[in-house]
Amino acid sequence: MAKDFTLSKSRFEAFSDGVFAIAITLLVLEFHLPAFESAPTRTDELHALAGIWPQYLVYFASFATIGIMWLNHHAQFRHLERITYGMVVASLALLLFVCLIPFATEVLAKFGINNVTVVYYGIVLLGCTLGYNLVYWQILAAHPQLPRRPLLWNVVGVSVYPLATIIAYFAPYAGIGLFALLAIFYMLPSNVAAVAFRPK
Amino acid sequence: MAKDFTLSKSRFEAFSDGVFAIAITLLVLEFHLPAFESAPTRTDELHALAGIWPQYLVYFASFATIGIMWLNHHAQFRHLERITYGMVVASLALLLFVCLIPFATEVLAKFGINNVTVVYYGIVLLGCTLGYNLVYWQILAAHPQLPRRPLLWNVVGVSVYPLATIIAYFAPYAGIGLFALLAIFYMLPSNVAAVAFRPK
Amino acid sequence: MAKDFTLSKSRFEAFSDGVFAIAITLLVLEFHLPAFESAPTRTDELHALAGIWPQYLVYFASFATIGIMWLNHHAQFRHLERITYGMVVASLALLLFVCLIPFATEVLAKFGINNVTVVYYGIVLLGCTLGYNLVYWQILAAHPQLPRRPLLWNVVGVSVYPLATIIAYFAPYAGIGLFALLAIFYMLPSNVAAVAFRPK
Amino acid sequence: MAKDFTLSKSRFEAFSDGVFAIAITLLVLEFHLPAFESAPTRTDELHALAGIWPQYLVYFASFATIGIMWLNHHAQFRHLERITYGMVVASLALLLFVCLIPFATEVLAKFGINNVTVVYYGIVLLGCTLGYNLVYWQILAAHPQLPRRPLLWNVVGVSVYPLATIIAYFAPYAGIGLFALLAIFYMLPSNVAAVAFRPK
Numbered sequence: 001m002a003k004d005f006t007l008s009k010s011r012f013e014a015f016s017d018g019v020f021a022i023a024i025t026l027l028v029l030e031f032h033l034p035a036f037e038s039a040p041t042r043t044d045e046l047h048a049l050a051g052i053w054p055q056y057l058v059y060f061a062s063f064a065t066i067g068i069m070w071l072n073h074h075a076q077f078r079h080l081e082r083i084t085y086g087m088v089v090a091s092l093a094l095l096l097f098v099c100l101i102p103f104a105t106e107v108l109a110k111f112g113i114n115n116v117t118v119v120y121y122g123i124v125l126l127g128c129t130l131g132y133n134l135v136y137w138q139i140l141a142a143h144p145q146l147p148r149r150p151l152l153w154n155v156v157g158v159s160v161y162p163l164a165t166i167i168a169y170f171a172p173y174a175g176i177g178l179f180a181l182l183a184i185f186y187m188l189p190s191n192v193a194a195v196a197f198r199p200k
Numbered sequence: 201m202a203k204d205f206t207l208s209k210s211r212f213e214a215f216s217d218g219v220f221a222i223a224i225t226l227l228v229l230e231f232h233l234p235a236f237e238s239a240p241t242r243t244d245e246l247h248a249l250a251g252i253w254p255q256y257l258v259y260f261a262s263f264a265t266i267g268i269m270w271l272n273h274h275a276q277f278r279h280l281e282r283i284t285y286g287m288v289v290a291s292l293a294l295l296l297f298v299c300l301i302p303f304a305t306e307v308l309a310k311f312g313i314n315n316v317t318v319v320y321y322g323i324v325l326l327g328c329t330l331g332y333n334l335v336y337w338q339i340l341a342a343h344p345q346l347p348r349r350p351l352l353w354n355v356v357g358v359s360v361y362p363l364a365t366i367i368a369y370f371a372p373y374a375g376i377g378l379f380a381l382l383a384i385f386y387m388l389p390s391n392v393a394a395v396a397f398r399p400k
Numbered sequence: 401m402a403k404d405f406t407l408s409k410s411r412f413e414a415f416s417d418g419v420f421a422i423a424i425t426l427l428v429l430e431f432h433l434p435a436f437e438s439a440p441t442r443t444d445e446l447h448a449l450a451g452i453w454p455q456y457l458v459y460f461a462s463f464a465t466i467g468i469m470w471l472n473h474h475a476q477f478r479h480l481e482r483i484t485y486g487m488v489v490a491s492l493a494l495l496l497f498v499c500l501i502p503f504a505t506e507v508l509a510k511f512g513i514n515n516v517t518v519v520y521y522g523i524v525l526l527g528c529t530l531g532y533n534l535v536y537w538q539i540l541a542a543h544p545q546l547p548r549r550p551l552l553w554n555v556v557g558v559s560v561y562p563l564a565t566i567i568a569y570f571a572p573y574a575g576i577g578l579f580a581l582l583a584i585f586y587m588l589p590s591n592v593a594a595v596a597f598r599p600k
Numbered sequence: 601m602a603k604d605f606t607l608s609k610s611r612f613e614a615f616s617d618g619v620f621a622i623a624i625t626l627l628v629l630e631f632h633l634p635a636f637e638s639a640p641t642r643t644d645e646l647h648a649l650a651g652i653w654p655q656y657l658v659y660f661a662s663f664a665t666i667g668i669m670w671l672n673h674h675a676q677f678r679h680l681e682r683i684t685y686g687m688v689v690a691s692l693a694l695l696l697f698v699c700l701i702p703f704a705t706e707v708l709a710k711f712g713i714n715n716v717t718v719v720y721y722g723i724v725l726l727g728c729t730l731g732y733n734l735v736y737w738q739i740l741a742a743h744p745q746l747p748r749r750p751l752l753w754n755v756v757g758v759s760v761y762p763l764a765t766i767i768a769y770f771a772p773y774a775g776i777g778l779f780a781l782l783a784i785f786y787m788l789p790s791n792v793a794a795v796a797f798r799p800k
Contacts, residue, residue, distance in 0.1 A: 011213055011274050013611055018221025018418075021618025024699070025626065026225065031703045033710060045716045049707065060696070067692040074611050085389045092267040096260070099224070103231045107249065110233060116245045189685045211413055211474050218421030218618075226425065285589045292467040296460070299424070303431045307449065310433060316445045411613055411674050418621025426625065485789045492667040496660070499624070503631045507649065510633060516645045 007083040012091070019095045020070040026102045027062050030109050031055055055109040061180070062105040068187045069098060069128060075195040076135055086138035094131025100124045118172040122165030125179065129157040143199050153191055156182070207283040212291070219295045220270040226302045227262050230309050231255055255309040261380070262305040268387045269298060269328060275396040276335055286338035294331025300324045318372040322365030325379065329357035343399050353391055356382070407483040412491070419495045420470040426502045427462050430509050431455055455509040461580070462505040468587045469498060469528060475595040476535055486538035494531025500524045518572040522565030525579065529557040543599045553591055556582070607683040612691070619695045620670040626702045627662050630709050631655055655709040661780070662705040668787045669698060669728060675796040676735055686738035694731025700724045718772040722765030725779065729757035743799045753791055756782070 034048050073094070077083070104124040108117045133154055140146055160182055168175020185191060234248050273294070277283070304324040308317045333354055340346055360382055368375020385391060434448050473494070477483070504524040511517045533554055540546055560582055568575020585591060634648050673694070677683070704724040708717045733754055740746055760782055768775020785791060 007271075007274060008278055010210075010610075011217055014214060014217040014614060015221050015270060017611055017614040018218055018618055019225055021615050022222055022225040022622055023228075024695075025619055025622040026228070028623075028626070028699050028703050029229075029629075033707065040711065042714055042716045045711050045714075049716065049720055063696050063699070064692075067695075070615060071607075071688065074607060078608055085392065088271065089387075092264075095224075095267075096263050099228050099263070103228050107233065111240065111245050114242055114245075116242045116249065120249055187689075192685065207471075207474060208478055210410075211417055214414060214417040215421050215470060218418055219425055222422055222425040223428075226428070229429075285592065288471065289587075292464075295424075295467075296463050299428050299463070303428050307433065311440065311445050314442055314445075316442045316449065320449055407671075407674060408678055410610075411617055414614060414617040415621050415670060418618055419625055422622055422625040423628075426628070429629075485792065488671065489787075492663075495624075495667075496663050499628050499663070503628050507633065511640065511645050514642055514645075516642045516649065520649055 007085070007088055009077070009080070009083050012083050012088060013077065016073060016091060016095065017070070019099065020066060020073070023099050023102055024063060024066040024070075027059055027066075027105055030059065030102065030106045052109075054112065058105055058109045061183075062101055064187070065125070065183055066098065066101055068183055071192055072132065072186060072195050073135075075192045076132070076139065076197060078196050079198050080139065081199070082142065084138065084142045086141060087135060090131065090134035090138045093134055094128060097124055097127030097131055100127070113172050113176065115169050115172050118168040118175045119165055122161065122168050122175060122179065125182075126161045126165060129161045133158060139197055143197070146197065146199065151194060153186065153195055156185060207285070207288055209277070209280070209283050212283050212288060213277065216273060216291060216295065217270070219299065220266060220273070223299050223302055224263060224266040224270075227259055227266075227305055230259065230302065230306045252309075254312065258305055258309045261383075262301055264387075265325070265383055266298065266301055268383055271392055272332065272386060272395050273335075275392045276332075276339065278396050279398045280339065281399070282342065284338065284342045286341060287335060290331065290334040290338040293334055294328060297324055297327030297331055300327070313372050313376065315369050315372050318368040318375045319365055322361065322368050322375060322379065325382075326361045326365060329361045333358060339397055343397070346397065346399060351394060353386065353395055356385060407485070407488055409477070409480070409483050412483045412488060413477065416473060416491060416495065417470070419499065420466060420473070423499050423502055424463060424466040424470075427459055427466075427505060430459065430502065430506045452509075454512065458505055458509045461583075462501055464587070465525070465583055466498065466501055468583055471592055472532065472586060472595050473535075475592045476532075476539065476597060478596050479598045480539065481599070482542065484538065484542045486541060487535060490531065490534040490538045493534055494528060497524055497527030497531055500527070513572050513576065515569050515572050518568040518575045519565055522561065522568050522575060522579065525582075526561045526565060529561045533558060539597055543597070546597065546599065551594060553586070553595055556585060607685070607688055609677070609680070609683050612683045612688060613677065616673060616691060616695065617670070619699065620666060620673070623699050623702055624663060624666040624670075627659055627666075627705055630659065630702065630706045652709075654712065658705055658709045661783075662701055664787070665725070665783055666698065666701055668783055671792055672732065672786060672795050673735075675792045676732070676739065678796050679798050680739065681799070682742065684738065684742045686741060687735060690731065690734040690738045693734055694728060697724055697727030697731055700727070713772050713776065715769050715772050718768040718775045719765055722761065722768050722775060722779065725782075726761045726765060729761045733758060739797055743797070746797065746799060751794060753786065753795055756785060 031052060034051075036044060040048070073091075077087075101124060104121045108121055111117045136154060140148060160178065164175050164178035164182065167178060231252060234251075236244060240248070273291075277287075280287075301324060304321045308321055311317045336354060340348060360378065364375050364378035364382065367378060431452065434451075436444060440448070473491075477487075501524060504521045508517045508521055536554060540548060560578065564575050564578035564582065567578060631652060634651075636644060640648070673691075677687075701724060704721045708721055711717045736754060740748060760778065764775050764778035764782065767778060
């Protein structure tokens, strides 16, 4: 009875879209204006707004990351008709790490780019990748007719993210470069299309 | 006239999904980085990020709790066709306590695990359980053809949550253990399926 | 051309539901734990959690208020088929005041119940009432066949809210009592049903 | 294969509506009550609530701005049947700037109206305008049968926003006046109707 219990696709997507939308919008709360002891001059204000330029970069990177993750989550479920219990639990595991991205972003913005903060960011991204792979396995489990082989994005995710995180420990900027390349890879239309399951 | 006033299931679900999604995403705001008087060294930063490990545990627990609650709310309404006024009011009462979970989580993260904080967390979970039971009664009230008997999850909820909260007063860790067992129980696919009403 | 421009009911509702859901969930951010100079004892913690009891009352009142407003917004649009430009603008004016409720709640929680804070809360509620009336007129404007007369809820809203706000200036607790009576009035199933337009 | 990959319109809209709804509701977090050293008198409280009147204006302006942007985003996609990859990426670029509005609002509220803060606000609005134009081009790219010419709103957006931002540097209040005129222009029903694509 529990075995054939399926969930409403629309509610599952509404909840997931809500979490992605909130996580991406919360990124803006990371921006902090400095406290001034006396009334700031316009030069102070200009410096305050321009001086947080690394935060703009980090904001952009995290916004793009969550946007791409939403796109891939969307692609994974686009053509499915049944949402199983296993897919929902795997998806919650994924969202657990997606929701940590705003915090990892704040860490990066506050402490700056160094081997502690970039490795931390990498671990959160690694958690997201494992989440996507978990969702993948659950979708395969529900569709025995689908071919059972890892795709390029699975292999890239579980191999390059750990590698980039290790590299980030020794060379933070190289790690960030690899994360950016991975983001571009996952954003390519051909990859988004490849992520999509077509049971029929 | 008011008697046969029914509500739009899609708007009711969109609103509820929104509240669950926001509550689960707000959990991340609980993480606070310590303020450093001088520029932190990388060791300081590492200690700051690793030193909040109890917050990660609490984050995980609350994330799982809200996720499971969303799953059960979803199951309760999955097969219903009419949403009555009573169901909406009962559901708002439930959401009132769901929205308190991020605060109870912050209390636990800030003050640590002790008999005050775990009892507080337990009272919020107890409120959620009573909310689910209220929704249950309202669904029964709208479907006279459904069998009118408490199910396992009703009995477990209204008996074990108060018990676990009392135990938490004397032994906080035992209380947490019981809350975890309850979470696992409510997450079991067989229980989620049992929560679902099938009017036809 | 602009005249017969209609909007998608589903997107209008999704956006409105989102705003209501976020406003109701943001209420929890109002709770603030006191800062302790040294590590708090459990008695300190208990006092901290129990000492904010007025905030629980205010939280409950605002949660109920936003919940009831969502319910009435839902009822107003339940049976409409066309969403006009005027309805959307009127609805945005309403949401402008709904979004202020969390701030008015924080004011009440922080400064306590007195003639300044309750009048402030009353002004925000008055803005919401005017918003609902604006929506009402716009719905009437789009449906010439509907009877063109103020209903009980219109009259009560635009007369009792200003009255209660004035009373709150001289007797804050009496003002709060009237706000509570108004909330109960708007929550009555018969009123929610009366708010609903049935063009056909 | 990637070429004809289309996305679910409902999920795309749910995600976008979520981001707009959260950004508009986060505006309320900008209001900050001053910290009092001793218990504030009622006069202190009144001054605190009335003294933030510039913040109310800024709140109103940003609320209207985001509301109008949501309305135009809605109009752009109202009659489309297929959502392409390019539209989604362009829309994410737009939302990147929409999400910055609450921060630009806080800057304006905190530092007051001067040439630094109004120019900053103008740059964010300019980013939004470019985002809408990007979406426009992507929609045209997917519908070769649509006439390929810039409309009034395109021309106004990409010319008057930079102009207003430059003027704001020399005369902040004149810049704000122009932003207000632009907001009114984009809010006109005739413009909202003009923004809408009608592929058939």
